[in-house]
Amino acid sequence: MTLNDVGQGMGYAPFLVGVGLAAVAVWAVWWVVRYLRADAMTRQSIRQAVRVRRTWKRLAQMLKLCATDKMPTALASLANTDGKPVKPRILVPSLKVTHDAYGVIARAGCLPGVGLEQYKKAAPHLADAWRCTRVAVTQDEPGSVVIRGVRLDPLKFPTEHRPTGSVPEKVARWELGVDEYAQPVSVDLRQVPGVTVAGLPGKGKTSLINRLLSDWAPAPWVQFACADGKVSAAYEGDYYAWVKRMFAFVGDDLEEANKLFKRLVDLRRKRHALVQAVLGAKSMWDVGPSEKWPLVVLIIDEAHTYFRDYKGRDQRSKDLAAFAAENARLVEDLVKKGRSVGILVILATQKSTGDAIPTFIRDVCPVGLSFAQKTAEAAVAALGEDIREWPDANPINLQDPAYVGVASMNHQSQPGFTRIRTPFVPDEWAEEIAHATNHLTADPAELLPAVDLTKTDPDDDGPVPLAA
Template identity: 70%
Template sequence: MSLHEVFGPAPVLALLGLALMAAWAVWWIVRYALADTMTRASIRQAVRVRRTWKRFAPMAGLSVTDKTPTMLASWSNTDGKPIKPRIIAPTLKVKPDRFGIVARANCLPKVSLEEFQKAAPYLADAWRCTRVSVQPDGPGQVVIRGVRLDPLLTPTARIPTGQMPEQLATWDLGVDEYGQPVSVKLSQVPGVTVAGLPGFGKTCLINGLVCDWAPSPAIQFVGFDGKVSAAHEGDYADLVKRMFAFVGDDMDEANGLFNRLVDLRRARSSAIRAVLGVKSMWDVGPSEGWPFVVVIIDEAHTYFRDYKGNDPESKKLARLAAENARLVEDLVKKGRSVGLLTILATQKSTGDAIPTFIRDVCPVGLSFAQKTAEAAVAALGEDIRNWDDANPINLQDPAYVGVASMSHQSRPGFARIRTPYVSDMDAARIADDTTSLTRDPAELLERMLPSGAVPLTKKEGATPAL
């Protein structure tokens, strides 16, 4: 009699099971060996959490008692003794990453989102985490984020790939205090304000945006930098070649470029139906012929300063500042539908730095460290007073260079974000690789206009290309 006839398929199934277990063990070992030091620690943490969950959950109040016996228990109960109730804990699935773990659990009767959130401090202690967050993850599900290391205190760097962005007009800002990626969609957004003390990351954040979006010919950039006098100076020196125009702190030149942009906005508003066949560019999206124009105004207070004095020079500067404010207001309030985004960066976004009629219509605002409550409120709104943990006046420690606060888009309150550092060498590399994509949007529009239309770049009084 053969072995198969005696034992049937059991040996084959056993060998198959052993092979699967061996393959899983090899995969686990290889993944652990290839991981960096931080991820290895998180893998060990995830193993410990899975191993102790069944015992820990009842102690944290995250279990229920089921007094109804199962069918199998009823059949096997031959002595007539009462069947012991079952203690049921939520099913937990755990995944590690560099900063800690992400666990997903199902809710049970009397163990819902609220109970998980109340148990968050106990979870943090048991799992040896700096902080734990519990959020809904669909009907009857929660996601638990535990960070072993504080992402806000862990500097990060990003090396731009030079590849086309997967989604146009989506700004990848960095990671939040739980190590989760944070991005903001800037389609249909007219303006963004970025505030913060000098040296805390404003310009680096914007440089990172330019590096991420530069490989797309459907995005064009124009720059204003109020702290330099020439294009080869300052933080944007490496990126100027990817901008179709750039000015420094000269008020006459800045005013001329603002006028150019308003002329572009008016021309686009007039031509959009004839050229694109829609009322809003976002109905069809940016294209190489009709690109998304990003207007970067760094040290914005330079261009809006309220000059005092009766001498001719002061009067001239005051007139230019007032006109600059009027022109930028036009871009912010009327540029969204035709594909213009204005980013204004300054140290304090109070009314004397960015006029309130501009600042208050910019729906997205970020703030790095601030010294006063007034500056924090100007940057993020009155509600920031109710969120002390996220208030940028608490980010003045040098350890928080590169950390910003912003209104949370997916839930009430504010998020703190660790923005990645992009080196000057990488910025220069991206600019060199993408400079051939730089085009003047006004010239592109001229090519799309019907024959006989007046060229935008030759209108009377128009500022010549820089």
């Protein structure tokens, strides 16, 4: 290399420095603009994320989240000319931090001896150091952990949900809201025969169901029916806007409800008779719901209305008691036998004790949620005995007005119970979706080929579908 070549190389240096400075300036402007455009809560989270990154190396060592490597590297061994022992290296886990309005989300690397358990043990200290209300540590892939720190309690901030009017991307996925770490919570209702929703009046039960209707109504693969025990006629209640998107609706009349439940049991029997011939499978979920074979969702609000044990010797009381007993038997049939042919029952009541929802129905429903409850008995009835072991998630602690719309549930993807903030769907938004999707309503029974349930096939003793 000649001096001239060196001089030419030196001539590029100012240009490269200028490019580097320009890139730094662009990044700084972008960061400042993003900060200024953020709301006050997000700005605080941005500052929090910067502080977490800046202090991580020192904090990790203080909390013993580091590893000591006593074996010198090859380069260190070559550089060691005086024969003294090489100092061990302190390995600090990598940390990438993002933020949202509620706090920070950090992905930390794992090291030998520093894994999920060590991070969980350090979580309370991380919460103090990062000035968070709570910190949760999970592992979504080998070699790293996700540390979620919330500065503000997401459960205390009411939220609204604006339905998109689009067909859901995932079939039978119920988006519920966010948990106590502001992470989205959903429940997969495929292969689920029944759901129970309990809670005191005005705490969020109907709003929760309203979101399901708003999100699922645009899908041609779902049809709804409803029995609303709070009203005598649809115009009196919460589901008036949805009546035209439902193929059937009844109020608190036990006889009318009985007719609806019989109608759905008859649909269940016909579907069982035809599922193999029409779908080529023993279960609808093997192929998924479709416009011709939709998922049927039966909503029973204030379910205790239809199962109440009427007392009295007069004829009217006897008639009501008979209807209630048969209603329980019919709904039991739907919950226990309807799953494979695409029938889902959602039962909502204030207190899901055995007198409100018979235990032979309630205990078969694998998904249960509970808004605020006044007694431990009601909490156990809604969520099972295990809720006693999770006092922080017990719905008896949700009676404060700040927790309207907050429910406890047994999470499908993790052990124990979690609390979720369910969003409110304003009536005008729900009405828009209901009006736009009315044309999708169809009676599932009318979509089926004819079937004679009185005839049986001598080979399998089952009903014989009539020729098309």
